[in-house]
Amino acid sequence: MKSCGKQLLQSGMPISGARTMLKANQPDGFDCPGCAWGDPEHGSSFEFCENGVKAVAWEATEKRATPAFFAKRTVSELRQLSDYELELNGRLTHPMRYDATSDRYLPVAWEVAFAEIGSILKGLANPDRAEFYTSGRASNEAAFLYQLFVRVYGTNNFPDCSNMCHEASGIAMRQAVGVGKGTVLLEDFEEAEAIFVIGQNPGTNHPRMLGDLRRAALRGARIVVFNPIRERGLERFSDPQDKIEMLRRGSTDIASHYLQPQLGGDMAAIRGMAKAVLAAEEVAAAAGLPSVLDHSFLAEHCAGFAEYKASVEATSWAEIEDQSGLSREEIERAADVYIKAERVICTWAMGVTQHLHSVSTIREIANFMFLRGNIGRPGAGLCPVRGHSNVQGDRTVGIDEKPSKDFLDALETHFRFTVPRQHGHNVLAAIGAMLDGSAAAFIGLGGNFARATPDSALVEKALRRLKLTVHIATKPNHSHLMPGETAFILPCLGRTEMDLNATGNSQLVSVEDSMSMVHGSAGINRPASPLLLSEVAIIAGIAQATVGSAVVDWAELAEDYDRIRDHIEATIPGFEDYNKRLRKPRGFHLRNAAAHRKWQTPTGKASFSCQALPEQTVHQRARKGEGRFALQTFRSHDQYNTTVYGLDDRYRGVYGERQVIFIHPEDLKAINAKAGDRVDVVGEHDDGIERVARDFRFVPYDIPRGSIAGYYPELNVLVPLGSAGEESDTPTSKSIMVSFRRRNAA
Template structure:
């Protein structure tokens, strides 16, 4: 694109819009699907390779992705099989799309930035911005500048060091991390931040599964899942709640299908009847190609948004009824006596609950809840999986503990085929936390670092994402360094976040591709281009590999194999080391040059600082890597407060009352999207083609409000007595509970108040947003400009 000449563009004080452009495309509604994957998924995967002009290069890489000796998928964190892997490919449609984005031959060069101003680039939507290609060299935007300009790597690190060393306190800097970052980089990144003097380490966990860790760590002693992939193959019941595997973790459907063939029953709980919960057409099997595939869910429960707690309580009441009729056959009293605490108080609470009221609050019929209870009642091998449909609810921590209550009643945790499975959204988000990317490091972690390195790391807690945003707004943070990710588009309350970012002295983004955070920036800004997961990484003449941790605690190697798109890219590990050497200089007690020159050296020292990584370099070179210790997986619950017992937790049912003109909104991804990366403009399974600005509503709600399908509307939120506006959306009728609506993010992140957070985890509660819907007013943009 070329720069457009107009008054706004020539005014250096005019700021680019933080939002996607308020314009519609050309919505076409297609048939809603009742199964996921199949041949259409294969075609879609390869169409992206064609679009990115990387058919031969990308196809070659696809057959190395998630294979032994290959590289880890840059998309979701679903684990690879420990044994043999499919020779046809261990990837899904979205993994192939993620690879196409990395393996593209399109380039974003210095000439591109010379021709296109920041203002004009911001007029593009996120899909267009992401499709420009791979970044090829470091770029710098000076104060009041309108165009990024090339800068040498040395000068970039000098500039970062100058800004960091000019801060009045190390706590005026914040270091953000995305889930794509490897274990080696994550360890060095947090090490640098701590030696610099701060625990301000907001990361993507603060927006996806912080709630899971906050719920599980105090109750079972570990903030991770307790099952392995093999458990899915040999279990009796799999419950999937608040998660859409067909879009967010498509390879999970293979495990569900295998478990189903081995006799498992599957219960799906979600406001929308997602295709990936209903059926699976495995493109590697004849049945998936020529026939209808495998029906996955035996029972679908259409719960209201945030009606999950009422549903879980109702389920417990019915299980209690079954137990009273069949003493000792529903509850596991030996397990309860030996492994838990608080059982009697837990049971007493149900004197105050009414089953009919709970069913009504949940939105699920009492008959359907009975059917779910019958599936669970006399089974012990039960796995419960969840995603952000739970973790981004204001009471998400309590809901996960209520799930744990059910498993404790059944003795269904810490044994084969049973346990909890929070399905992580990004390929190494769990590994980041294991590597101490955490604003709240424990004293034990800090003591180990101090003993090994000889410096005294800061002990006070730092900022998570929400607190970092507020600290930027209050000018307590002056510099934001982003190790990957798209901070602006991932966070809530977009207008507020944009205002916060613009108050910074410097923003630094380590990235592979252009994104909106590069366009909404501090007074000065740097873009540092880095290698992708699939890129060949050579240090001192030797091919390097990195390591990651998947959703089930397996640490494995990942070795890229594609020739990098540019000779001027630096891997993330070396970026951290160069920043550390430029900033700390002779003051540092750490040999950053050693780490710069060898990933093995990094791993040698990780094993001395983090439990479970003994013989790291040796074990990670084994065929399938190695499992990290997980006492809860083996029925050992080691907690600070309750010793070796897992507590039953007393929780409450929320009041989700809405005003007559209010609706509950949840944000979600399209099938053509991974986190903030937009692969395309379709949502194939939900019947949406060539549009993202849609709002899904129940047909009865549409008619009651005097709307009709296809109407253009504006969306409003009034939390904190502030008017937030997301203009110009199209109404689409969908099978969803009454008074509930769903929209795509990041287009409606602007409606999510920065103060609308999950209790205890402080995550944005993006699945629980009260909105009002009004007919589209063309004058709405004047009001938006005044906000």
């Protein structure tokens, strides 16, 4: 609570902020601009968390980054500020255009900005020379209008934040169960007898999830955690919505089992549990005991079980132990929890998805869950937990560089224009196109592209060589300080602010959470500036200036978002009666075929995979070189994605700084270093490019030997552009080989 109060005071809105929070995640209020965790059907009046308070306070701050802010410093001078210092200046108030002569951003009229952006886009040699980025904070309505504009313009270049987080989840789950989304509802957490939490830290990334894990633990569910780093929130949790617990300063044990695999060792750990389950089945069969496997489910609903079983049996325990970093006994104890539970949920996040072999790992998770039929029944299923509040919804409504034929056919039939069919660029391909000169323009719908992406120095070079850069944003960030030849910052309304059309009617937007629930969001605060436009209005203005209104009347859609939703309903399955259902409390659920055991796969069944374990993980490669370590990047507790709310990480005991490296105490001794020593962290990728993160302090921590961790975006400079997940093309931010270069001791 102290942290929440600090954030509200820092934002300059302690009283109005408290009023605002009472409307967060409520049927008549706004969706929290933070994480994508679901809202309960039986919601309370206080369905928000500490990070939600920080996100709302960050957006609803009374501080303003006016033209006077930009007049005081050149862009070169602003570039010296940290991410925290830059965004602390508050909300953008005016559209701004970069002036290269003075190296400053100057105010510009909206109509002038739209006209110049449209003129440059129309003047490109072909539409594929433009890149259109989307952040997961965009609403369904803004995202649908954005993809429609871009496809009318003529390209499928949609680099998207999902390319950098859960791309592997979508790919693997489509292969395994036919749907690239989680199969559970929030209510399933109330019925699960066991919950496996793999590669995620809810305490920092989606704290409301901890409330559901706490309630599960209190009723006796077993919670098995696989995480290289000891995270306090997964061990014990004090629920701020439990008045008695807070008054008594109590807490609840969360994890019944906490296993710390080596970086990249999750697939081996899951394979080990599957091996233990298959062994238990053999013992049960020999003794005439009830089957451990769900043979009925396997026979009726699954394909490839025999091949998978053979692959597991061919994997030795020695290989599993070496790659996972866990003992056979630890893995078998975790498997025993699975065997004894009738209803199991498996949930994961970027600790799984940002590795070279992430798709294979998620396929292995699905394999494991198939063994006992833990998909498609109450209290069981697969649950990838998304990050930003609408990253899943953006993909649902068409933000996809590889759109399905059915979706493109629906657009073409409904809007009567020739839709581009060639696959477009994801994030890494877009950066490559900028670097080789084949891309000339970048438009960012929210987010902080330069700080979210890998290889920071290369990305800055890529952006600054473009003919046009446009950033639609609420606050200044470092991406704005890497201007192209022509550059604009276009300020938009935030989720907490009223969005009124010309007649004074409040506009409603919608988002989709990690459980495929679609619900409405309507801001209640006065806009930070009378000059702000909604994301929808900005997209419509750019579209009108670029492609005109022959195919779509952009102004008409911007005037009434119900009309946008009518078009979504007409082109995307599952959105029937969209406007009507959206206005019901808690919204509606998009049907998930896999949750009903309908498998939209080539075989018509849930599909086992039988890949071998990776030949080597980053940890196994690192230990072959003296002084080398496997690094993962993650968030601090005072951070959400690239947004830094403060400089403290109280869960990990770090205060007032961010340039730290968490390392096992014995590893410090092995390299003749001690706590507080400062080092440069040097990337060890084999492409001949020097990557160095300078001046970081050692912090001893409970982490496997040979593995280290630190915060992004500061360490993104070490993530090679050329290192990406197999099939997913996601940057391998959890699998970075590094060494240290000594600085002066503290």
